[in-house]
Amino acid sequence: MDDNIVEIWIDEEGYFDYLQSEFEDFELAYDDAMSFDEWRFAVDVDYRGKYGTFPLLDDEMMDRLPIIVGGVCLKLIDELHEEIVEFEKSEMLSMLSDMVLKRIAMYLSVRADFFDLDYPHRNRFQRHEIIDGEIKWEEKESDVNEALDSLVDKGFLRLLEHGGKAKYDTYQLVDA
Numbered sequence: 001m002d003d004n005i006v007e008i009w010i011d012e013e014g015y016f017d018y019l020q021s022e023f024e025d026f027e028l029a030y031d032d033a034m035s036f037d038e039w040r041f042a043v044d045v046d047y048r049g050k051y052g053t054f055p056l057l058d059d060e061m062m063d064r065l066p067i068i069v070g071g072v073c074l075k076l077i078d079e080l081h082e083e084i085v086e087f088e089k090s091e092m093l094s095m096l097s098d099m100v101l102k103r104i105a106m107y108l109s110v111r112a113d114f115f116d117l118d119y120p121h122r123n124r125f126q127r128h129e130i131i132d133g134e135i136k137w138e139e140k141e142s143d144v145n146e147a148l149d150s151l152v153d154k155g156f157l158r159l160l161e162h163g164g165k166a167k168y169d170t171y172q173l174v175d176a
Contacts, residue, residue, distance in 0.1 A: 011056075011061070011062070012056055014062065015055060015056055015061065015062075015065070018062070018065060018069075019036075019040055019043065019065075019069070020036070022069045022073070023036050023039055023040070026039065026073045026076075029073070029077060030073075030076065030077060030080065031080060031084075032080050034076070039072070039076075042072050042076065043055075043065075043068055043069055043072050046068050046071060046072050047064070047065070047068045050064075050068065051064060055068075092143075093143075093146060093147060093150055094150075096139060096143060096144070096146075096147040097147040097150045097151055097154070097156075099147075100130070100144060100147045100148060100151065101151055101156055101157075103130070103135050104125065104130060104157075104173060105173065107125070107129070107130070107133070107135060108122060108123060108125060108173055109122075111125075120172060123172050123173040123174075123175070124160065124170060124171065124172045124173075125170070125171055125173075126163065126167070126168055126169065126170050126171070127145075127148065127163075127166060127167050127168070127169045127171065128167035128168065130144070130148065131144060131145065131167065132167065145166075148171070152171070155174060156173070156174055157171045157172065157173060157174060158171065158172045158174055159171055160172050
């Protein structure tokens with residue numbers, strides 16, 4: 001036998017058994033689909049990043065692996081939670097934007113009839129008329145402002161001019 005050859009004992013069965021057991025627990029807490037191979041890949045990458053070697057080539061693998069597995073599981077669950085929160089916020093903003101647009105159209109229609117306004121004045125308003133005016137909002141003012149900004153970004157409203165303060169910004173409802 002050559003003196004330069006080093007024999008390495010690899011506990012591959014223990015490695016896969018441990019990961020399979022931890023993955024089963026992870027699946028119970030994770031509300032999305034992820035394969036064992038994808039999850040194991042994430043564990044291996046984090047392990048190599050932290051310890052500079054493949055898990056199966058590390059003599060201290062069984063002591064270090066639980067730390068890495070716990071960290072990967074928490075990171076994946078947190079990332080999924082952030083995605084869900086962002087999606088829910090986007091959905092809420094979309095629904096609120098629709099409601100704001102309908103209320104603006106009703107407000108402008110009533111105001112135009114009351115004051116006998118012609119185009120384009122019948123379609124113009126200032127932010128404070130919507131936020132502080134006759135329309136009562138259950139939502140936070142910041143959410144309604146965000147919905148207004150979203151409607152401008154989507155082209156349903158046009159920002160005609162910035163006022164001295166944001167509440168004096170002048171908008172025009174865009175005819176569809």
